[in-house]
Amino acid sequence: MSQEPAHPASSIYTKIFYALCFCTVLSIVFDIIDLREKDVVGIKGVILLAFLVLAVACAKALFVLIYFMHLKFEGKWKYVLLSPTIILAMGLTIAMTPDIGIHYYTSEAPQIDYLEQAQQASADAAPEQPETSHVE
Structure with a gap:
């Protein structure tokens, strides 16, 4: 054996x-x-x-x-299968560059500014009430 x-x-x-x-x-x-x-x-x-x-x-x-x-x-066929994926990944990166790289979209929320302006306007519009004191 x-x-x-x-x-x-x-x-x-x-x-x-x-x-x-x-x-x-x-x-x-x-x-x-x-x-x-x-x-x-x-x-x-x-x-x-x-x-x-x-x-x-x-x-x-x-x-x-x-x-x-x-x-x-x-064999070499793996490159044929991976080529479209690589092309799409590069294309997506290039397509997203203006939005992400240039900071076209900001992180500011205009709703917060609107809320603060509305609160300020209501505070300005409210008549001032005289303070009353209770003296005994």
Whole structure:
């Protein structure tokens, strides 16, 4: 009887598992280290923290996409399927830029100003009543 060789695929999944664990530890470390109020090498801490967290998240997503969703082993047709999605996402971003980027819509609520004006007008229109004192 011959022994079956170990599956080489299981070793790559083990490496991916450890890489995902390492990325998770990095995410926790970035969460613990508070860089928001500091400047690191001339870069604001918030920007650096956002970049680092986004980079780790992209790395984790890439590992999952390539190996666990088997996109590494798929043919060229995946690009045909993803192209319309990418085009629509970019088109939507470009279409929404004037509304979001230029701040065409404000967060002011005119109803609040109207309420204050109405209260002021009613206070001005009300006749002043003389104060009466009850002296005994």
